[in-house]
Amino acid sequence: MTKKYLTVSALNNYLKRKVDIDSQLQIIYIKGEISNLKRNINSGHLYFTLKDEKSNISAIMYKGFAKQLTFDLKNGDHVLIEASVSVYAVTGYNQLIVRTIEPDGIGVLYLQFEALKKKLYQEGLFDSKYKKDIPLYPGKIAVLSAYPSAALMDVMQTIKSRFPICRVIIFPIPVQGKDAYLHIVKTLEYVDQLKFNTIILARGGGSLEHLLNFNEETLARTIFDLKTPIITGVGHETDFTICDYVSDFRALTPTAAAIKATPNLLEMQDNLMQLTNLLKTNMKYKIESSKKELIRYENYYLFNNPEKIYGDSAQYLNHIQERLINGMKNRLQTSKTKQKELSLVLSSRNEIFINEYNQHIAAQVNLLKKNMKHKIKYSKTDFMSLVSKLNALSPLHTLERGYAIVSKNDKNISSIDDVSNQDKISILFKDGYVNAIVHKE
Known part of the structure; x- marks a missing residue:
């Protein structure tokens, strides 16, 4: 028997044809990790290796499909791929002809997120030049969160512990579910008009x-x-949303947001005490330095012996000495006055904050009383209306108009067919019962 030898090309082409006609390999869905990623500058095709813990396979994504990618593909990405299997006849290697690629584990939502993020970034909505400064000492803060929720509790407790003199108004919102964002939008637009x-x-x-x-x-x-x-x-520290990129400040957690929004009153008091002590120290030093300077001038040779040098100018020098001493005393007195004024201003500012807080509480109490009074009045009116309607439908009301209720053996009679001749019946009028015997003609 004569042996027929194949060429390498013939074998590879045979394998390629077998794979290409296998329907099970025309569309496959496969996942793995991207490695050895390369883009051909001239053709625009993507070449890479798809691998898992034990194996790998070469892959190519032609330019037309590569242009449809909605995210930046890179080495190390775990992906979901739709492809067909083929054999590269030149080398005999199996390879994937890739049509689509999606990130593994995130899918469409991640792609939509990245697309919107890119769009808004290009429009400049994330630019720092549009971000407003967060006030250092807020008088009123609006908190939008689910009610009740752990996030809201964290925010309120943090603000209360840090800056209790600040007024905080809660605006409940849905934070998940279909179209919840539409309610958040309306609430934000309303709150924005209230001058928080x-x-x-x-x-x-x-x-x-x-x-x-x-x-x-x-x-x-x-x-x-x-x-x-x-x-x-x-969310948590690792959670990023489009809102975070657009807002004036993105906090890692709800608690961090409350910290950013408020100063620490205890720290402010400590700082004030430190400034007061520093002012006292500086004033003490200034006073001591001025005293030493006065003593030096008092012991100065010209002041003690003016007649030996200036003769008749001694009186003038005494006058200069007095002005100098008075000037130093005036400066010391002015510094003390400014210190007292500063203390009064700081004290007054705290009183203003506390008064505003008390006024807010009183206003809320009055509003609650007013609403309760209105609710009671409305409920009374509604109750009387229902009583009137019920009375109009009452059988007793019907009896008062001259009607009667006929019964036999405690059962109401509504038709002449319900009684026979000589049956005993009861007739109920508006003011009592009478008994009767049926007599049919």
């Missing part, structure tokens, strides 16, 4: 799906257009 010093938008952590409403373009543009400075504390 700062707005805090807070939410606890969650997956990309849970934070979906905070990645909506409408909400991002609303935040960008706000006149009131806004701090976002959405």
Whole structure:
């Protein structure tokens, strides 16, 4: 038997044809890690290796498909791929002909997030030049969060412990669910008109799906257009949303947002005490230095023996000496007065904050009383209306108009067919019962 030898090319071409006609290999879905990524500058094709813990396979993505990628592919990315399998006849290697690539584990939501992020960045919505400064000493803060929620509790406790003289108004919002962002948008637009010093938008952590409403373009543009400075504390430290990029300050957590929004009153008091002590120390030093300077001038030879040098000018020098001493005394007195004025100003400022806080509490109490009074009045009116309607439908009311209720054996009779001749019946009038016997003609 004569042996027929194949060429290498013939074998590779045979394998290629077998693979190309295998329907199971025309469309496959495969996942793995990108490595050895290269882009051909001339053709625009992407070449890379897809690997897992045990194996790898070469892959090519032609220019037309590569241009449709919605994210920046890089080495180390874990991806989901739609492709077909082929054999490269020149080398005999199996390879993937790739059509689509998506990030593994995130999918469409991540791609939408990245696309919107890129769009708003190019429009300049993330630019630092548009970000407003957060007030150092706010009088009123608006907090938008789910009610009740752990995030809201963290924010309120932090503000209370740091700056209790600040007024805080809570505006409950839904933080997840379909179209929750539309309610957040309306609330932000309303709060922006109320002249708050700062707005805090807070939410606890969650997956990309849970934070979906905070990645909506409408909400991002609303935040960008706000006149009131806004701090976002959405999720945990690793969570980033589109709102975080647009806001005036992105805090790592809701608690961090409250810290950014308020000064620490205890630290302010400590700083004031340190400044007071420093002022006292400087004043003491100034006084001691001035005393030493006065003593030096008093012992100065010209002041003690003016007649030996200036003769008749002694009186003039005494006059100069007195002016110098009085001037130093005036400077010391002025410094003491300024110190007292500073203390009064700081004390007055604290009183103003406390008075405003008390006025706010009184106003809320009055509003609650007013609302309760209105609710009781409305409930009384509604109750009387229902009683009137019920009375109109009452059988007793019907009896008063001359009607009667006929019964036999405690059962109401509504038809002549319900009774027979000589049956005993009861007739109820508006003022009592009578018994009767039926007599049919």
